[in-house]
Amino acid sequence: MPMETKTLIGKDVPRTDGRAKATGQAIYADDIKLPGMLYGKLLRSPLPHARILSIDTRRAAAMPGVRCVITGQDIPRVTYGNWRLFPGTQDEYALAMDKVRFIGDEVAAVAAVDRETAQAAIEQIYVEYEELPGVFDVDASLATGAPVVHDTSPTNISIDRKIAYGDIEAGFAASDYVREDTFTVHAVSHAYMEPCACVAQSDLDGRITLWTSTQTPYIVQCLLASTMNMRENDIRVIKPAVGGGFGGKMELRPWEFCAAFMARKTGRPVKFTLTREEELAFGRRRHPMTIHSKVGFKNDGTLVAKDLHIYLDGGAYNAMGPTATFLSGNFGAMLYRYPSYRYLGEHVYTNKPPASAMRGFGAPQTLFAAETQMNIAAEELGIDPIQIRLKNAMVSGDELPGVATISSCGFVESLKEVRRISGWSRKRKNLKTGRGVGIGCYSFISGGVFNWFNTQYPFSAAEVRAFDDGTVHLLSMASDIGQGSDTVLKQILAETLGLKMEDIRLTAADTAMTPQADLGTWGSRVTLMAGNAVLDAANKIKERLAGAVSARYNLNVIFDIEFADGRVYAAGKPDRGMTFGEAVAFVQKTQRGEPLVARGSYTPRGKGLVSPAFSFGAQVAEVTVDTDTGQIQVEKMWTAHDCGTVLNPMAVEGQLEGSVQMGLGYALSEQFVMDGGKTLNTTFLDYKMPNAADMPPGESVCIDTFEPEGPMGAKEAGEGLASPTAPAIAEAVFHATGYRCKDLPITPEKVLKGLGKL
Amino acid sequence: MKHDISLTVNGDTYTLAVEAWRTLNEVLREDLNLTGTKLGCGSGDCGACTVIVDGKSVSSCLTLAVEMDGRRILTVEGLAPSGETLHPIQEAFIEKGAIQCGFCTPGMELSALHLLKTNPLPSDTQIRSAISGNLCRCTGYNKIVDAIAEAGRRMDPPSKTGR
Ligand code: FES
Ligand code: FES
Numbered sequence: 001m002p003m004e005t006k007t008l009i010g011k012d013v014p015r016t017d018g019r020a021k022a023t024g025q026a027i028y029a030d031d032i033k034l035p036g037m038l039y040g041k042l043l044r045s046p047l048p049h050a051r052i053l054s055i056d057t058r059r060a061a062a063m064p065g066v067r068c069v070i071t072g073q074d075i076p077r078v079t080y081g082n083w084r085l086f087p088g089t090q091d092e093y094a095l096a097m098d099k100v101r102f103i104g105d106e107v108a109a110v111a112a113v114d115r116e117t118a119q120a121a122i123e124q125i126y127v128e129y130e131e132l133p134g135v136f137d138v139d140a141s142l143a144t145g146a147p148v149v150h151d152t153s154p155t156n157i158s159i160d161r162k163i164a165y166g167d168i169e170a171g172f173a174a175s176d177y178v179r180e181d182t183f184t185v186h187a188v189s190h191a192y193m194e195p196c197a198c199v200a201q202s203d204l205d206g207r208i209t210l211w212t213s214t215q216t217p218y219i220v221q222c223l224l225a226s227t228m229n230m231r232e233n234d235i236r237v238i239k240p241a242v243g244g245g246f247g248g249k250m251e252l253r254p255w256e257f258c259a260a261f262m263a264r265k266t267g268r269p270v271k272f273t274l275t276r277e278e279e280l281a282f283g284r285r286r287h288p289m290t291i292h293s294k295v296g297f298k299n300d301g302t303l304v305a306k307d308l309h310i311y312l313d314g315g316a317y318n319a320m321g322p323t324a325t326f327l328s329g330n331f332g333a334m335l336y337r338y339p340s341y342r343y344l345g346e347h348v349y350t351n352k353p354p355a356s357a358m359r360g361f362g363a364p365q366t367l368f369a370a371e372t373q374m375n376i377a378a379e380e381l382g383i384d385p386i387q388i389r390l391k392n393a394m395v396s397g398d399e400l401p402g403v404a405t406i407s408s409c410g411f412v413e414s415l416k417e418v419r420r421i422s423g424w425s426r427k428r429k430n431l432k433t434g435r436g437v438g439i440g441c442y443s444f445i446s447g448g449v450f451n452w453f454n455t456q457y458p459f460s461a462a463e464v465r466a467f468d469d470g471t472v473h474l475l476s477m478a479s480d481i482g483q484g485s486d487t488v489l490k491q492i493l494a495e496t497l498g499l500k501m502e503d504i505r506l507t508a509a510d511t512a513m514t515p516q517a518d519l520g521t522w523g524s525r526v527t528l529m530a531g532n533a534v535l536d537a538a539n540k541i542k543e544r545l546a547g548a549v550s551a552r553y554n555l556n557v558i559f560d561i562e563f564a565d566g567r568v569y570a571a572g573k574p575d576r577g578m579t580f581g582e583a584v585a586f587v588q589k590t591q592r593g594e595p596l597v598a599r600g601s602y603t604p605r606g607k608g609l610v611s612p613a614f615s616f617g618a619q620v621a622e623v624t625v626d627t628d629t630g631q632i633q634v635e636k637m638w639t640a641h642d643c644g645t646v647l648n649p650m651a652v653e654g655q656l657e658g659s660v661q662m663g664l665g666y667a668l669s670e671q672f673v674m675d676g677g678k679t680l681n682t683t684f685l686d687y688k689m690p691n692a693a694d695m696p697p698g699e700s701v702c703i704d705t706f707e708p709e710g711p712m713g714a715k716e717a718g719e720g721l722a723s724p725t726a727p728a729i730a731e732a733v734f735h736a737t738g739y740r741c742k743d744l745p746i747t748p749e750k751v752l753k754g755l756g757k758l
Numbered sequence: 759m760k761h762d763i764s765l766t767v768n769g770d771t772y773t774l775a776v777e778a779w780r781t782l783n784e785v786l787r788e789d790l791n792l793t794g795t796k797l798g799c800g801s802g803d804c805g806a807c808t809v810i811v812d813g814k815s816v817s818s819c820l821t822l823a824v825e826m827d828g829r830r831i832l833t834v835e836g837l838a839p840s841g842e843t844l845h846p847i848q849e850a851f852i853e854k855g856a857i858q859c860g861f862c863t864p865g866m867e868l869s870a871l872h873l874l875k876t877n878p879l880p881s882d883t884q885i886r887s888a889i890s891g892n893l894c895r896c897t898g899y900n901k902i903v904d905a906i907a908e909a910g911r912r913m914d915p916p917s918k919t920g921r
């Protein structure tokens with residue numbers, strides 16, 4: 001009988017870079033130092049909206065120790081932004097050409113022998129501006145006669161996205177209960193602990209090597225090539241250890257361009273390291289949104305129609321906003337069966353730091369609205385919030401017409417489990433005023449199907465080289481930015497080949513050395529897509545080795561070949577077999593010395609427009625609210641979620657717990673304080689993200705499903721969980737006090753106002 | 759003007775000339791190439807730069823190098839000096855899943871060391887308060903708290919824990 005027990009899958013395999021990180025040996029971009037290296041610094045706009053009349057760099061350039069000063073006039077006039085699928089939406093230059101559009105917009109760059117000189121030189125660059133009136137929120141930006149941020153978008157709407165199916169008017173006409181609300185959500189920071197940094201080197205032959213803190217080395221490679229007027233293959237991007245990204249490191253960034261450009265000009269390596277102040281004051285952030293949502297129900301709680309209109313406050317450039325605009329529409333239609341649905345998303349320019357992708361990519365905002373509205377409807381229809389969800393929950397096989405098919409779905413089970421472990425029914429009835437429980441749910445994508453980057457390569461690829469010493473070398477462009485994908489990819493490979501984790505050497509995320517291509521770490525795509533590519537390559541290796549063993553032992557073709565414990569053998573006949581290394585040697589002999597190498601790839605096909613697979617989950621929060629001070633204490637969080645086969649429970653739990661930290665901050669404490677386009681809270685002292693003492697205890701259950709499209713049945717676990725926490729807490733606050741928050745974050749002040757005490 | 763200082767880092771003594779405004783963090787990372795100590799904020803708010811100076815945990819980003827004359831400093835590179843056997847804190851961090859991106863890890867480990875030196879078997883609340891100056895954006899802290907508790911048990915003599 002073949003033994004189908006898994007030795008590595010579903011196990012708490014510790015991450016394989018753990019030792020390097022625990023000992024301080026892991027190398028992050030700012031740790032890199034090359035001989036002759038120069039230090040770069042950016043000059044940024046102090047004004048939110050202004051025309052550049054002149055820039056005088058002479059004083060700076062003449063300073064001792066300054067090797068290079070560049071402005072928009074020195075670089076190719078090639079735009080980037082929103083990747084490259086829709087050239088019309090690429091609205092950004094690495095350095096401003098004639099106008100600045102937000103406080104922090106990059107205007108010039110300096111490379112000097114040390115940091116202090118670079119900083120001093122920046123202060124010697126004189127820019128003459130003609131200040132223009134600015135727009136700082138969506139309403140102002142859309143007002144008639146509002147200042148125009150980009151001449152290409154006279155209405156300040158840079159892009160819109162529509163989705164529609166079913167007969168929405170008939171749906172509302174047939175509804176017994178129609179609810180209409182406007183929700184607003186705010187900007188928050190990714191606040192990855194590692195500030196962005198990069199080092200660029202011009203190679204001996206003029207090609208560029210760039211080490212950068214990125215989630216998307218391939219995309220940086222391609223966009224750096226186009227903006228530098230170079231060929232893609234002349235750019236090599238290497239991702240060192242990355243200290244978190246959460247969506248904030250998935251574009252080409254001005255400092256990457258400036259480092260490469262100035263390295264080429266000076267012939268010396270150039271490093272840029274951002275300060276935390278730059279990160280918080282000028283960095284990308286999650287989109288603030290104004291969300292108008294109208295839903296229709298039958299009296300029994302059955303959903304009939306939904307009309308969703310969202311304005312995304314995009315800030316000064318598109319960044320990844322157009323993608324977020326599309327995805328928000330998809331997330332608005334997830335979780336429940338909406339017989340008719342209409343979505344209009346409009347991405348609006350304002351004179352603020354650009355918003356972009358951030359963990360959830362539109363879902364935390366859209367689902368805060370959708371889940372809160374579901375809770376409102378439950379309340380008004382007199383149905384338990386979990387009951388109304390069960391009534392409308394998506395199930396496996398459901399379709400979003402023309403958009404996606406849900407191939408596996410553990411949502412109903414998640415709802416039931418979270419109800420059970422949280423003691424929901426009892427608490428909903430019995431908790432005293434000031435204490436409450438609430439629910440929020442999510443569904444998320446496991447990578448995108450749409451070819452957002454217009455790549456000519458597979459979405460993920462892997463190469464496996466097998467050696468006669470019983471080891472293998474995996475090459476993959478997938479980017480581990482802390483989530484642990486390197487470890488999971490090794491687990492998948494080791495499990496498939498019957499090897500141990502330590503038998504696998506990995507080269508990852510080096511665009512010159514790893515197979516083309518991988519679209520990077522975003523949209524929770526890595527485990528599914530890179531995992532499938534690894535599996536594909538591994539299976540090809542297996543096929544070859546199985547053939548060798550079969551030939552060596554003259555096995556009947558009907559025999560299965562097993563791979564376990566570093567051996568390859570006929571199923572049920574362990575003596576008819578050899579070690580993995582011997583089998584590799586055997587194959588190698590049959591091909592006269594040629595090494596045993598296989599390439600695998602994955603590109604989703606026939607999977608609709610959005611994603612090959614969807615995760616689901618439900619979360620319950622219990623809170624205590626002090627009705628005199630408005631202070632909210634989250635007592636506990638319960639989560640039940642479906643991420644398909646759990647490849648590494650410890651890693652999945654880590655994603656969940658990290659998501660709760662971010663969700664808690666989003667719900668209660670984190671927000672950018674802005675004044676006329678200026679971000680006022682630019683330190684961690686003033687930007688309040690939860691610390692260890694702020695975290696509530698938690699309990700969680702993984703729902704066992706098998707995703708047919710996923711590697712070994714797996715799907716995403718990293719991003720969806722960023723969404724349910726805020727609506728769950730908001731509902732718990734309502735349950736505790738009667739105050740309903742439709743405007744994140746939930747501050748004590750809002751609670752007191754809501755209770756009429758302020 | 760530069761000042762001559764002599765400091766001991768992880769048991770090795772270095773003599774350097776430093777400008778008055780340079781921080782310990784810069785000297786460690788740039789002059790001594792001890793890049794295990796991170797810089798997450800530069801303003802004393804995140805703990806990524808935590809090192810131990812004469813037995814006390816400090817933010818190296820706020821500490822001037824000139825003040826380090828004659829001091830003994832421990833950085834993450836000195837936690838497991840041999841490089842072969844890891845410190846129980848490092849082992850527990852790896853095994854318990856307390857590390858994701860790893861950027862907060864060196865600072866967390868040193869804050870943990872400082873805590874466990876004074877309070878070998880801390881409660882959950884005590885651990886959380888001891889690392890409340892160390893921010894982590896990846897883990898949600900729970901596994902870090904578990905790892906520190908576990909390290910405490912491993913470091914504590916068995917006679918006291920009954921193990
Ligand atoms: S870098 Fe020193 S506390 Fe943040
Ligand atoms: S592990 Fe990434 S910041 Fe803590």
